[in-house]
Amino acid sequence: MTTTDIERLEQLFSQKSNRAGQARFTNPRASGEKIALSSGFPDPRSMPKADMAESMRLALEKDGEWALQYGANRGYDRLLEQLRIKLKRDQGIECTDENLLIVSGAGQGLAIIAETFCDPGDVIISEEPTWMGAVRHFRNLGVDVETVAVDAGGTRVDALTETVERLIAAGRHPKLIYTIPNFQNPAGVTTTLERRKQIIELARTHTIPVIEDDAYSDLRFRGERVETMYQLDTSGMVIYLSTFSKIIGAGLRLGWIVAQPRFINAFAALKPEGGTSPFVSAAVSEFCASGTLVEHIGELRSVYAGRHAAMLEALGNHMPDDVTWTDPDGGFFVWVTLPDDVTVSQITPGLQEKGVDVSPGTMFHFHGGGENAVRLSYSFADEGQINTGVKVLADEIAAARSRS
Amino acid sequence: MTTTDIERLEQLFSQKSNRAGQARFTNPRASGEKIALSSGFPDPRSMPKADMAESMRLALEKDGEWALQYGANRGYDRLLEQLRIKLKRDQGIECTDENLLIVSGAGQGLAIIAETFCDPGDVIISEEPTWMGAVRHFRNLGVDVETVAVDAGGTRVDALTETVERLIAAGRHPKLIYTIPNFQNPAGVTTTLERRKQIIELARTHTIPVIEDDAYSDLRFRGERVETMYQLDTSGMVIYLSTFSKIIGAGLRLGWIVAQPRFINAFAALKPEGGTSPFVSAAVSEFCASGTLVEHIGELRSVYAGRHAAMLEALGNHMPDDVTWTDPDGGFFVWVTLPDDVTVSQITPGLQEKGVDVSPGTMFHFHGGGENAVRLSYSFADEGQINTGVKVLADEIAAARSRS
Numbered sequence: 088m089t090t091t092d093i094e095r096l097e098q099l100f101s102q103k104s105n106r107a108g109q110a111r112f113t114n115p116r117a118s119g120e121k122i123a124l125s126s127g128f129p130d131p132r133s134m135p136k137a138d139m140a141e142s143m144r145l146a147l148e149k150d151g152e153w154a155l156q157y158g159a160n161r162g163y164d165r166l167l168e169q170l171r172i173k174l175k176r177d178q179g180i181e182c183t184d185e186n187l188l189i190v191s192g193a194g195q196g197l198a199i200i201a202e203t204f205c206d207p208g209d210v211i212i213s214e215e216p217t218w219m220g221a222v223r224h225f226r227n228l229g230v231d232v233e234t235v236a237v238d239a240g241g242t243r244v245d246a247l248t249e250t251v252e253r254l255i256a257a258g259r260h261p262k263l264i265y266t267i268p269n270f271q272n273p274a275g276v277t278t279t280l281e282r283r284k285q286i287i288e289l290a291r292t293h294t295i296p297v298i299e300d301d302a303y304s305d306l307r308f309r310g311e312r313v314e315t316m317y318q319l320d321t322s323g324m325v326i327y328l329s330t331f332s333k334i335i336g337a338g339l340r341l342g343w344i345v346a347q348p349r350f351i352n353a354f355a356a357l358k359p360e361g362g363t364s365p366f367v368s369a370a371v372s373e374f375c376a377s378g379t380l381v382e383h384i385g386e387l388r389s390v391y392a393g394r395h396a397a398m399l400e401a402l403g404n405h406m407p408d409d410v411t412w413t414d415p416d417g418g419f420f421v422w423v424t425l426p427d428d429v430t431v432s433q434i435t436p437g438l439q440e441k442g443v444d445v446s447p448g449t450m451f452h453f454h455g456g457g458e459n460a461v462r463l464s465y466s467f468a469d470e471g472q473i474n475t476g477v478k479v480l481a482d483e484i485a486a487a488r489s490r491s
Numbered sequence: 492m493t494t495t496d497i498e499r500l501e502q503l504f505s506q507k508s509n510r511a512g513q514a515r516f517t518n519p520r521a522s523g524e525k526i527a528l529s530s531g532f533p534d535p536r537s538m539p540k541a542d543m544a545e546s547m548r549l550a551l552e553k554d555g556e557w558a559l560q561y562g563a564n565r566g567y568d569r570l571l572e573q574l575r576i577k578l579k580r581d582q583g584i585e586c587t588d589e590n591l592l593i594v595s596g597a598g599q600g601l602a603i604i605a606e607t608f609c610d611p612g613d614v615i616i617s618e619e620p621t622w623m624g625a626v627r628h629f630r631n632l633g634v635d636v637e638t639v640a641v642d643a644g645g646t647r648v649d650a651l652t653e654t655v656e657r658l659i660a661a662g663r664h665p666k667l668i669y670t671i672p673n674f675q676n677p678a679g680v681t682t683t684l685e686r687r688k689q690i691i692e693l694a695r696t697h698t699i700p701v702i703e704d705d706a707y708s709d710l711r712f713r714g715e716r717v718e719t720m721y722q723l724d725t726s727g728m729v730i731y732l733s734t735f736s737k738i739i740g741a742g743l744r745l746g747w748i749v750a751q752p753r754f755i756n757a758f759a760a761l762k763p764e765g766g767t768s769p770f771v772s773a774a775v776s777e778f779c780a781s782g783t784l785v786e787h788i789g790e791l792r793s794v795y796a797g798r799h800a801a802m803l804e805a806l807g808n809h810m811p812d813d814v815t816w817t818d819p820d821g822g823f824f825v826w827v828t829l830p831d832d833v834t835v836s837q838i839t840p841g842l843q844e845k846g847v848d849v850s851p852g853t854m855f856h857f858h859g860g861g862e863n864a865v866r867l868s869y870s871f872a873d874e875g876q877i878n879t880g881v882k883v884l885a886d887e888i889a890a891a892r893s894r895s
Contacts, residue, residue, distance in 0.1 A: 095698045096727075096753055099666065103761065104607045110759030114563040115766075128561055136555030139770075140548040151540030155740030157532055159518040191595055191744075191764040198763035203508045227761065262503070294499045323500075336559030338769035340595075349500055355514030357507065357631065359602035360595040362519075365742035366543075367771060 102207070107227045118444070118467065122476040125444035127272065127419050128467040129333050133390050138379050139335070139370060146369035154369035158362025160355050162189025162343070166368040169375035170343055177305055177384075179318050180327065185348040188355055189363045193302050193330040193342040196354075197265075198224045200298055200326055200344065203353045204262045205230045212250055213265040214242055216422070216451030216460070218272045218300070221265060225453070232453045233261070239413075241278025242266050244285045251293055264290060264297045268316065269304045270418025273451045273462035277416060283316050291322035296350070301329045305384050307417035308392035323347035331371060333419070333466075334384050339367050391419070394465035394473065401477035410484065412463075419466040422448075425484060428491060430458045434483040443479045506611070511631045522848070522871065526880040529848035531676065531823050532871040533737050537794050542783050543739070543774060550773035558773035562766025564759050566593025566747070570772040573779035574747055581709055581788075583722050584731065589752040592759055593767045597706050597734040597746040600758075601669075602628045604702055604730055604748065607757045608666045609634045616654055617669040618646055620826070620855030620864070622676045622704070625669060629857070636857045637665070643817075645682025646670055648689045655697055668694060668701045672720065673708045674822025677855045677866035681820060687720050695726035700754070705733045709788050711821035712796035727751035735775060737823070737870075738788050743771050795823070798869035798877065805881035814888065816867075823870040826852075829888060832895060834862045838887040847883045 118126060146154055150165070161167065167184050174180040190196040197220065205211060207229030213221060215234035225232050233254065235246040247264070254261050266286065268278040278286075290297045299316045317327035323346075330342035341363065344354060374380055398421055402412050409426040425431065431447040438445060446464070448457030461480070465473055522530060550558055554569070565571065571588050578584040594600040601624065609615060611633030617625060619638035629636050637658065639650040651668070658665050670690065672682040682690075694701045703720045721731035727750075734746035745767065748758060778784055802825055806816050813830040829835065835851040842849060850868070852861030865884070869877055 093753075099608055099698070099700065100757060101606060101608055101610045101613075103610070104757050107757070107760040109753075109756035110564055110762075112563065112565050112756075112759070114568065115561050116557060116563075116568070126561075129559075131556040131560060134556050134559040136551040136559065139555075139559070140551045143547045143774075144544040147540040147544045151543075152535040152538055153520060153742070155533075155538040155540065155543065155742040156535060157519050157530070157736075157741040159516065159520075160514055161516050164518065164520070191768075195764040202505060204503055204505055206505045206507070209505075224763065294503070296503065332561075336770065337561040338557070338559040338773075340764050340768040340770070349497075349513075352513035352516075353504060353508050353511075355516070356511040358514075359628065360599040360744050364595075364744040364768065364771060366740065366744075367768060369742075370547075 103227060103229065106229055122443045122472045123467050124463045124465070124473070124476045125446045126467060127464055129337060130390055130466055132469070133387055134336055135374070135379065135383055138383070139374060142373035142377070142379070143370040145373045150369055154365050156365065158365035158368070160358060160362045162187065162363060163365040163368035163372065165372040169372050173375060173380070174345065178315050180315060180345060182345055186345050186351060188344045188351050189368060190342045190344060190358070191360065191363050192332060192340045193300065193328050194220045194224070196328045196342050196344050197221060197298065197300065199354050199357050200328070201225060201228050201230070201263065203350070203357055204296060209262045210254055210259050211263045211265060212247065212261050213453070214267065214271065215453060216273050216448060216457060217265065218267060219450045222451065222453055230262070234453055237271055237274050237276050239276055241268060241271065241276050241282055242286060244282045247286065248289055251289055251295065255293060261295050264295055265300065266297065267300045269301055269307070269313070270415045270420070272303070272418065273420050273446065274422045275413040275415035275418065275420045277313060280313050283313065283319060287316055287320045287322070287325065290324040295324065297325050299325055299327045301327060302333055303418035304329070305334050306388060306391055308388050308395065309416040317345055326350060334380070334387060335371065335374065339371065341367050341371060391466065394470065397470040397473045398463065398465040398477065401474045405478045405481035407481070407484065419464050421463045421465065423461050423463055425459050425461070426488065427459070429484055429487045431461055432458065433487040434480070437483040437486060438479060441479050443476045445480060507631060507633065510633055526847045526876045527871050528867045528869070528877070528880045529850045530871060531868055533741060534794055534870055536873070537791055538740055539778070539783065539787055542787070543778060546777035546781070546783070547774040549777045554773055558769050560769065562769035562772070564762060564766045565591065566767060567769040567772035567776065569776040573776050577779060577784070578749065582719050584719060584749060586749055590749050590755060592748045592755050593772060594746045594748060594762070595764065595767050596736060596744045597704065597732050598624045598628070600732045600746050600748050601625060601702065601704065603758050603761050604732070605629060605632050605634070605667065607761055608700060613666045614658055614663050615667045615669060616651065616665050617857070618671065618675065619857060620677050620852060620861060621669065622671060623854045626855065626857055638857055641675055641678050641680050643680055645672060645675065645680050645686055646690060648686045651690065652693060655693055655699065659697060665699050668699055669704065670701065671704045673705055673711070673717070674819045674824070676707070676822065677824050677850065678826045679817040679819035679822065679824045681717060684717050687717065687723060691720055691724045691726070691729065694728040699728065701729050703729055703731045705731060706737055707822035708733070709738050710792060710795055712792050712799060713820040721749055730754060738784070738791065739775065739778065743775065745771050745775060795870065798874065801874040801877045802867065802869040802881065805878045809882045809885035811885070811888065823868050825867045825869065827865050827867055829863050829865070830892065831863070833888050833891045835865055836862065837891040838884070841887040841890060842883060845883050847880045849884060
């Protein structure tokens with residue numbers, strides 16, 4: 088193609104496409120060749136391969152005509168039934184089918200929720216740092232993001248309240264509040280019960296829907312479950328979002344939204360694929376109905392408790408005194424704050440050279456920031472790799488410091 | 492909720508959500524209790540249940556760690572390999588991985604392509620009547636649609652050329668041309684080779700990407716394959732879109748896009764779920780690699796040839812002289828034009844009462860029209876149901892006429 092041809096091509100794209108840019112094509116298999124403390128990939132050794140094969144066999148034997156057919160747009164009916172049982176048992180959420188929508192993973196769920204409420208230029212309030220997928224989805228949609236910090240007690244509700252009131256006073260009604268209350272990704276902190284109630288009250292007062300992103304709640308290995316905001320809320324403002332990615336397998340691409348029916352009906356109308364895969368849903372329904380899910384979650388809690396312990400021990404053993412980190416009660420992530428005189432861009436080349444991947448804090452920020460932090464994941468690497476990886480990170484911090 | 496509460500809620504939604512409205516929650520299982528000549532559901536009796544169970548078992552045994560893990564955003568690598576083999580063998584399309592993107596069914600593919608090129612208010616040119624999914628996606632996106640008719644030779648290229656030139660003269664560059672060249676849904680017609688070449692030339696001259704939606708091409712039961720536009724094109728303007736929905740099962744939600752790399756990179760950046768399900772893709776890869784797909788397509792061609800024959804015979808036996816219909820060489824659909832004095836709204840209540848579902852022609856139009864036509868599908872109902880359903884339709888046409 089000539090330069091003119093390429094220029095003509097570039098003019099074809101929409102504003103949304105221009106905001107999104109071009110995909111970087113990565114293959115997760117590449118993580119298998121490294122010490123990957125970067126991604127939120129679930130543990131490869133714990134994948135329920137045989138149980139899922141058996142669940143699929145049973146599902147196709149019992150209901151194959153419909154598992155292989157176009158699906159209901161709310162979701163495969165047997166999965167909705169199993170999900171209601173699971174939500175009541177594990178999250179204390181009682182709901183009916185009218186409150187449920189099956190989606191292709193929580194990422195798709197978040198994108199649909201955001202575009203249901205927001206036009207380009209609208210305002211979303213989000214925690215910062217937050218999940219990199221949210222950063223991407225909100226950017227693609229072209230919304231303005233106002234951020235509030237988190238601390239050891241989760242969302243800083245004082246900052247949230249100030250932000251809501253400031254925006255409303257300026258005539259810009261916030262369209263959504265986005266929060267990850269359990270073992271926050273990436274900070275690892277959990278929002279207290281008291282703050283959850285305050286967030287709900289704020290949302291109710293100002294009619295602002297709240298997205299409660301709860302992908303990790305089943306993977307608590309310490310302490311008592313804090314009630315979900317969905318369960319605490321009586322105003323219909325909370326939209327609960329979760330996924331089978333961390334408790335069965337991310338390769339399923341299967342998640343769910345729980346919300347009031349008016350919201351669910353609007354979300355469903357924007358699902359481009361119609362009913363999310365009945366084929367996957369049928370297998371997962373069997374996996375749930377047989378009791379395997381409960382058993383498997385128990386095993387995973389123990390696996391990740393061990394990984395978490397290995398990570399915390401390695402940090403304690405290897406890190407200099409002026410490095411700090413969070414200590415989550417569940418989930419996959421520890422947030423590490425580097426010494427004041429070290430930035431993540433200084434240590435990244437050395438880490439890459441030694442085959443250790445970490446996630447720079449900058450990935451979790453909307454408007455810059457995070458240069459002084461990294462997110463470490465203990466989900467994918469095993470205990471030995473975690474120790475080696477943290478040691479390499481400590482060495483790189485020391486090397487950066489000695490260079491400066 | 493009070494009226495004020497509901498009014499406050501309604502003000503929360505985005506323009507896109509307002510265009511899309513609320514979902515009507517339907518369950519495909521309901522079609523099993525009727526004579527369904529309405530939907531494009533594949534034949535339930537032909538679902539490869541046992542073969543897909545075995546493919547899944549093998550896939551999880553061989554590569555379960557990665558089939559259950561987050562996937563590469565282009566698609567699961569073993570599926571890309573099988574797809575290249577399939578496209579070369581069945582569609583004459585030679586491509587590399589850089590030309591491919593796996594999507595959650597062709598519907599998601601179409602939605603992503605449309606939003607990659609179009610902002611609200613932009614213009615798409617589409618055949619009319621056309622697939623109801625395209626009608627929905629384009630409406631949700633807020634684009635203006637200019638329509639061109641089809642006839643026995645497919646897309647009316649004279650009308651297409653006139654429309655392109657008129658829009659460009661008015662300063663409105665068309666962003667996309669949308670076409671279904673094989674056994675068009677719903678009209679059942681196939682675009683001739685000569686016209687395909689003319690469409691490509693038009694697209695090349697004016698730099699307008701063309702979506703070649705080809706969900707049914709493997710299900711040709713008569714005549715010779717016409718070359719795909721993707722294969723004929725050398726300008727990079729053709730975007731080929733297809734799916735496993737009709738040749739394995741719609742419940743998989745698995746389709747693909749073939750296009751120039753610059754387009755593929757832009758599409759992938761807007762895929763909200765990241766890599767489409769590796770779990771489903773792994774099973775389908777085994778289904779392809781074992782040779783089962785080729786065998787299964789052969790069986791399906793024979794099934795649908797039989798259904799098509801039953802439909803044409805029933806129409807010949809039961810319909811009055813002033814009803815006409817198309818006679819497709821493949822695919823699922825016959826387009827029936829009613830007598831001048833009968834509209835589809837007159838016959839729908841009687842059909843519903845007798846448990847026969849047909850698709851009113853109005854569903855396939857963007858700006859009204861189609862009151863004088865119905866689409867009949869011969870994919871889901873068996874031969875006996877097809878005969879009964881067509882007889883009931885003929886009776887209702889006669890009854891409507893005698894009433895007026």
